[in-house]
Amino acid sequence: MDQPKLEFQENVPLANHTTISLGGEASLFKVCQSVEQIRDCLTYAKDNKLSVQILGRGSNILFPDEGYDGLVVKIDLKGxxxxxxxxxxxxxxxxxxxxxxxxxxxxxxxxxxxxxxxxxxxxxxxxxxxxxxxxxxxxxxxxxxxxxxxxxxxxxxxxxxxxxxxxxxxxxxxxxxxxxxxxxxxxxxxxxxxxxxxxxxxxxxxxxxxxxxxxxxxxxxxxxxxxxxxxxxxxxKSMVIDPADLNTRSVGSFFMNPILSKREFESLEEQWKLSGGKDQIPTFNAQGSVKVPAAWLVEKAGFHRGYRKGGAGISANHSLALINCGGTTREILDLAEEIQQSVFKRFGIRLEREPVVVSATVD
Ligand SMILES: Cc1cc2nc3c(=O)[nH]c(=O)nc-3n(C[C@H](O)[C@H](O)[C@H](O)COP(=O)(O)OP(=O)(O)OC[C@H]3O[C@@H](n4cnc5c(N)ncnc54)[C@H](O)[C@@H]3O)c2cc1C
The missing domain is CATH 3.30.465.10 (Uridine Diphospho-n-acetylenolpyruvylglucosamine Reductase; domain 3)
Known part of the structure; x- marks a missing residue:
């Protein structure tokens, strides 16, 4: 590797930089306070064939337990x-x-x-x-x-x-x-x-x-x-970060609200009624389409607030917030997949994840 022009921190625990307090170590880490520093980081990474991950406050990102084998650039531009x-x-x-x-x-x-x-x-x-x-x-x-x-x-x-x-x-x-x-x-x-x-x-x-x-x-x-x-x-709903509230140890909502065409929504309604569903499916208007609350789908697929699976769980105050209860990124992702599969089985809808999931190895 070339001698760095910038000073990097090494082996930095990413859990300390994410609201869900998860993620292994970044091999290199740099807090950038100018555009010039970001540019230098990108040049260094290119010269040394390193992958780069940009980081803000870490409230919508999941890093792997194995860590990040590359350079994490934390944005700290002010003004x-x-x-x-x-x-x-x-x-x-x-x-x-x-x-x-x-x-x-x-x-x-x-x-x-x-x-x-x-x-x-x-x-x-x-x-x-x-x-x-x-x-x-x-x-x-x-x-x-x-x-x-x-x-x-x-x-x-x-x-x-x-x-x-x-x-x-x-x-x-x-x-x-x-x-x-x-x-x-x-x-x-x-x-x-x-x-x-x-x-x-x-x-x-x-x-x-x-x-x-x-x-x-x-x-x-x-x-x-x-x-x-x-x-x-x-x-x-534990949607304001509070270190004293375990339910805020999340990335916010883990799933986006699915947007369905009118036809898709009608077939969802039909499926819901056929399976014995009594209450009306809540919706938001979405410019000619229908937005269905992912929280409703998650709950009706059998997942309740406060649900726990190993070290991962669902917030006691919000059905879409997956929380870290002393677990790992793997456990959060497994729970997310379990929920996605159950919703799909029950309603034929594949929920999409909202946070950015960083992979351990980058090609
Ligand atoms: C308790 C809680 C509640 C939340 N509520 C909401 C909500 O109501 N609505 C909502 O929309 N979101 C919500 N979120 C999600 C999150 O707060 C937002 O997405 C926020 O904008 C992420 O900002 P960040 O700086 O933490 O980004 P990070 O998590 O650090 O990064 C997120 C992604 O953006 C990229 N990125 C960050 N900064 C830059 C940059 N300067 N240039 C290029 N790429 C960049 C990163 O590489 C990553 O891919 C919530 C999260 C939590 C934990």
């Missing part, structure tokens, strides 16, 4: 600049900034548009990857553009919102261009002092009971109320 533009606020945020703190900052500046995404762990740079979303908002609703470093030619590139090809928990950075671009900065455009629209029933009910729906009419009080409601609901 946020805010510019007023009439009724709008434009925010340029570096990829290493904390997402939840950014949401708080924008609300403090009288903005709305991302308040439903309060309490989601992770860094800014990862939010476009899977188009982070919750309670009816998606980060893609407010992103104008982003900057990224192209690992193929080490040049910086800019992508407009349209070019990111956002979808439900998707973007080009997870599909066609998976592993190619390192996001360095994201630009958001947020509306100031506007009326907030909340359609998500659980959140709307909470707001109505605790604040009254009139609170939604006025800019900052509306965003503040939505934020506190979202945090309260998320806390109850």
């Amino acid at each position: 946020i600049s805010l510019t007023e533009d009439g009724d709008w606020l434009v925010a340029h945020a570096a990829a290493g900034e904390d997402w939840a703190e950014f949401v708080r900052l924008c609300i403090d500046h009288d903005c709305s548009g991302i308040e439903c995404l309060s309490g989601i762990p992770g860094l800014i740079g990862a939010t476009p990857m899977q188009n982070v979303g919750a309670y009816g908002q998606e980060v893609s609703d407010t992103i104008i553009s982003l900057n990224a470093l192209d690992s193929k030619n080490l040049k910086e590139a800019e992508f407009t919102n349209k070019e990111c090809r956002f979808g439900y928990r998707q973007s080009r950075f997870r599909t066609k261009d998976a592993g190619r671009y390192i996001i360095t900065e994201v630009t958001f455009r947020l509306r100031k002092s506007s009326r907030t629209e909340i359609h998500y029933p659980e959140l709307r009910n909470y707001l109505e009971t605790n604040f009254g729906l009139n609170i939604l009419a006025t800019g900052r009080p509306a965003s503040e109320a939505v934020r506190s409601a979202v945090l309260a609901i998320r806390k109850k």
